[in-house]
Amino acid sequence: MTYAARRLLLAVPLLFGMSLLIFGLMRLVPGDPAVVVLGFKATPEGVKALREAFHLDEPVVAQYLRWLAGVVRGDFGLDFRQNEPIGRMILDRLPVTIELTLLASLTAAVVGVPLGLLGGGRRGGAADRAALAVGLVGVSIPDFWLGIMLILGLSLWAGLFPSAGFVPLGEAPLENLLSLALPALTLAVSRAAVLGRLTRAAVLDVVHRPFVQYARAKGLGEGAILFRHVLPNAAIPVVTVLGLQIGYMLGGAIVVEMIFTLPGVGRMTLDAVLERNYPVVQSTVLVIGAMFMFVNLITDLLYGAIDPRVRRQ
Amino acid sequence: MSERGTGLTRRQWLVGATAGSVMSLSSARRPAHAQAQPKRGGILRVATVDKPVNMDPGYAQLYSSLQVYQNVFNKMVYVDEAGSFVPGLAKAWKQETDKTWLFDLVDNAVFHNGEPMTSSDVVFTFNRLMDSKNKLPMRVFFSPVQGVEAVGKYQVRFHMDRPFGPFLAMLSQATEIVNEKALKEKDPKLFPIGTGPYRFAEWMKDDHVTLERWDKYFRPGKPYLDKLVFYAPADDTVRLTGLQTGRYHWIQTVPPQRIPELERARDMKASAGKPYFPFYLMLNSSRAPLADKRLRQAIAWAIDRTEIVKLVYYGSHTVTAEPAPEGPWATGVNAHKGGPDLAKAKQLLADAGMSHGLNLTYMVKSQVPVLVKTGEILREQLKRVGIALEVQPLESGQYFEGLVGKKFDIAGAWWSVTVDPDMFYYPMQHSSSGWNFSGFKSEEADKRLDAFRFTTSQAARKKMYPELVRWFQEEGSLVIFSNEIQRYWMKPNVNGSVPLPSLELRFEDTWIG
Numbered sequence: 001m002t003y004a005a006r007r008l009l010l011a012v013p014l015l016f017g018m019s020l021l022i023f024g025l026m027r028l029v030p031g032d033p034a035v036v037v038l039g040f041k042a043t044p045e046g047v048k049a050l051r052e053a054f055h056l057d058e059p060v061v062a063q064y065l066r067w068l069a070g071v072v073r074g075d076f077g078l079d080f081r082q083n084e085p086i087g088r089m090i091l092d093r094l095p096v097t098i099e100l101t102l103l104a105s106l107t108a109a110v111v112g113v114p115l116g117l118l119g120g121g122r123r124g125g126a127a128d129r130a131a132l133a134v135g136l137v138g139v140s141i142p143d144f145w146l147g148i149m150l151i152l153g154l155s156l157w158a159g160l161f162p163s164a165g166f167v168p169l170g171e172a173p174l175e176n177l178l179s180l181a182l183p184a185l186t187l188a189v190s191r192a193a194v195l196g197r198l199t200r201a202a203v204l205d206v207v208h209r210p211f212v213q214y215a216r217a218k219g220l221g222e223g224a225i226l227f228r229h230v231l232p233n234a235a236i237p238v239v240t241v242l243g244l245q246i247g248y249m250l251g252g253a254i255v256v257e258m259i260f261t262l263p264g265v266g267r268m269t270l271d272a273v274l275e276r277n278y279p280v281v282q283s284t285v286l287v288i289g290a291m292f293m294f295v296n297l298i299t300d301l302l303y304g305a306i307d308p309r310v311r312r313q
Numbered sequence: 314m315s316e317r318g319t320g321l322t323r324r325q326w327l328v329g330a331t332a333g334s335v336m337s338l339s340s341a342r343r344p345a346h347a348q349a350q351p352k353r354g355g356i357l358r359v360a361t362v363d364k365p366v367n368m369d370p371g372y373a374q375l376y377s378s379l380q381v382y383q384n385v386f387n388k389m390v391y392v393d394e395a396g397s398f399v400p401g402l403a404k405a406w407k408q409e410t411d412k413t414w415l416f417d418l419v420d421n422a423v424f425h426n427g428e429p430m431t432s433s434d435v436v437f438t439f440n441r442l443m444d445s446k447n448k449l450p451m452r453v454f455f456s457p458v459q460g461v462e463a464v465g466k467y468q469v470r471f472h473m474d475r476p477f478g479p480f481l482a483m484l485s486q487a488t489e490i491v492n493e494k495a496l497k498e499k500d501p502k503l504f505p506i507g508t509g510p511y512r513f514a515e516w517m518k519d520d521h522v523t524l525e526r527w528d529k530y531f532r533p534g535k536p537y538l539d540k541l542v543f544y545a546p547a548d549d550t551v552r553l554t555g556l557q558t559g560r561y562h563w564i565q566t567v568p569p570q571r572i573p574e575l576e577r578a579r580d581m582k583a584s585a586g587k588p589y590f591p592f593y594l595m596l597n598s599s600r601a602p603l604a605d606k607r608l609r610q611a612i613a614w615a616i617d618r619t620e621i622v623k624l625v626y627y628g629s630h631t632v633t634a635e636p637a638p639e640g641p642w643a644t645g646v647n648a649h650k651g652g653p654d655l656a657k658a659k660q661l662l663a664d665a666g667m668s669h670g671l672n673l674t675y676m677v678k679s680q681v682p683v684l685v686k687t688g689e690i691l692r693e694q695l696k697r698v699g700i701a702l703e704v705q706p707l708e709s710g711q712y713f714e715g716l717v718g719k720k721f722d723i724a725g726a727w728w729s730v731t732v733d734p735d736m737f738y739y740p741m742q743h744s745s746s747g748w749n750f751s752g753f754k755s756e757e758a759d760k761r762l763d764a765f766r767f768t769t770s771q772a773a774r775k776k777m778y779p780e781l782v783r784w785f786q787e788e789g790s791l792v793i794f795s796n797e798i799q800r801y802w803m804k805p806n807v808n809g810s811v812p813l814p815s816l817e818l819r820f821e822d823t824w825i826g
Contacts, residue, residue, distance in 0.1 A: 030711050030714070031711050031714060032714055036709050038713070039375075040726070040748070042717050043747020045747060047717060082367045151554055155558050163551070164560055165520065165544060166517075259548070261546040262520075263517060267519055274708070274709060275709070276710050
């Protein structure tokens with residue numbers, strides 16, 4: 001508990017640093033938000049009025065302090081486009097991204113880890129070669145291409161899944177799963193390949209250790225050896241990478257959200273960046289950063305659950 | 314419009330009796346419905362190009378928002394496929410004097426919050442729009458409107474400070490009637506409440522907006538659909554695949570190179586195509602070198618419009634040199650007919666002392682790849698007369714900053730308002746306009762534009778218009794090279810959807826067979 005509390009406390013200065021960084025970076029990007037919002041309707045008078053309304057005419061430090069004071073109170077401010085509370089915008093989109101992330105991670109883990117176990121357990125065998133080939137192909141396929149291919153194959157030709165859009169879980173659970181199936185699969189393939197290769201390498205590292213040979217000498221079956229003795233000892237790097245993958249996906253699988261028109265955090269962040277919607281970008285990045293830290297903390301705590309030696313340390 | 318067809322003077326009723334107007338409206342639309350009797354019911358899933366951001370018509374911020382809320386609200390006047398003005402919430406109107414217009418309103422329209430629509434709503438709408446404190450961007454379009462007065466419960470009078478030629482066109486563009494009580498009840502940016510054929514039901518941000526049939530709509534029997542759901546996939550291919558898989562029933566814009574193939578497809582059909590969207594080059598006349606008219610002319614003579622349209626836009630654009638090549642404002646005028654004329658272009662360059670060559674930049678929004686490609690073709694075309702063009706694709710913010718700051722030589726652009734050409738030329742070329750991005754300033758231009766805007770006789774305006782087009786073509790600060798053909802793609806059983814000069818997506822008459 002002390003460890004977790006210490007990590008949570010450490011997150012405060014990290015988030016503060018992150019807020020400074022993202023605030024500063026956004027100001028360095030060329031393009032005036034008032035001009036972007038007005039587009040072809042941008043007249044000098046209109047731009048001036050909008051800059052005043054957005055407080056962009058204030059010194060940068062004052063803008064930062066105004067925003068930070070709001071964040072501390074739990075008020076992320078209003079977005080430039082439609083004056084909508086940013087907190088609500090993020091909360092509306094987070095469930096989509098979280099669900100997509102969980103589905104993709106689950107699929108990746110369910111496919112990738114056994115693939116790696118199989119390959120690592122029987123190095124050089126047919127299963128290992130097949131797992132290596134599948135892993136190589138999976139890692140090499142870019143998400144945008146795979147997404148389009150899945151739409152063409154499973155949606156357009158086979159008619160099994162919708163090609164785009166999102167149905168909330170609470171509205172229609174089955175349709176929700178169907179609407180997320182292809183995006184989750186798109187994300188899962190490359191991640192499963194990475195997990196598979198990593199698991200294989202970790203298993204190879206463990207499989208020749210004396211306790212494995214002892215288990216084998218004891219007469220245990222290969223399956224039991226792999227799952228009961230090899231996997232827990234090879235799991236640490238796998239869990240680390242899985243945690244990182246979840247963190248990245250929570251930040252928004254932008255390409256996949258665009259291809260499948262999912263109303264998630266990634267798409268919102270990309271639009272906000274293009275629109276120079278400063279408060280949305282700042283707040284979203286901060287929330288994503290906080291989630292990333294949280295996922296990493298969970299991952300670290302999981303080490304202790306998986307390996308008693310870590311717990312004792 | 315009725316002036317032209319019937320010979321009525323401008324002091325007479327422009328539309329005449331309601332019955333007559335409605336008849337002319339229905340007959341104008343008959344071809345789209347002639348094959349079968351409209352059916353009631355069904356859900357139409359529509360995929361547009363961009364997502365809506367603000368449902369308050371006072372802001373009219375983005376076309377993507379307008380497309381949705383124009384089905385929730387009604388305007389007083391509409392424009393039909395032929396470009397004629399037809400009744401909306403105003404069933405008839407007349408111009409009483411040069412500076413006053415009288416409108417008769419329908420007496421059976423009801424807002425979606427249950428409030429009956431009366432003249433006080435029209436007065437409120439315009440007072441809200443015209444009040445500078447509200448800072449509503451559409452105000453600028455109605456600057457000649459002095460005030461609106463409720464004459465009776467269903468009659469309003471508009472007072473102008475000057476005769477205002479494009480008044481009806483302006484009304485048909487941006488004046489959705491709102492209700493004061495509704496605006497106070499809920500945030501109009503998020504919860505639009507109008508008298509339109511569909512009432513707002515749900516807005517799932519970045520995914521869809523659902524509208525439902527308004528059963529108390531003032532036109533009996535309309536609309537036909539139970540529900541209308543707007544989606545906005547960001548990519549042409551995603552939209553098209555969605556139509557093919559049945560996810561969407563109606564989509565806007567397909568990849569231009571696939572049009573010939575899609576025209577043969579059996580699982581979809583296309584509406585008629587109408588060139589309602591001018592694409593053009595802005596030549597910065599506010600600074601050297603293009604402040605020199607001869608250089609602008611040289612560029613206009615060097616450009617091969619046909620080649621640009623063929624190589625970049627395939628069949629999705631029409632070659633033209635004017636903003637409205639079809640409809641009541643088409644002129645056929647082209648000051649550079651017979652172009653490209655490279656000899657003439659070279660001569661003009663030599664006259665301007667640039668025979669040794671000229672370096673120019675072409676600024677374009679990188680998110681509009683067709684205009685980037687246009688720049689690449691342009692670069693090759695201008696090379697033939699000794700002009701070196703550097704194509705500069707810029708991200709949205711930088712592009713618009715460049716426009717406002719006039720930091721470019723040539724910029725690729727488009728404009729969407731063409732019901733009355735005043736809406737194109739006046740904002741873009743009048744010296745007093747904030748939208749005059751090409752920085753063109755000329756007393757003669759202002760004189761011509763003022764005359765065109767502040768003349769109320771449509772016949773007189775029509776007469777002066779071709780000369781206006783030619784004059785601006787010769788000045789060359791705007792070089793129109795094509796006009797995007799508006800065409801909608803839909804499932805074969807979707808009927809009653811046609812492109813309108815106002816570019817509205819009006820689903821009041823749409824039905825599923």
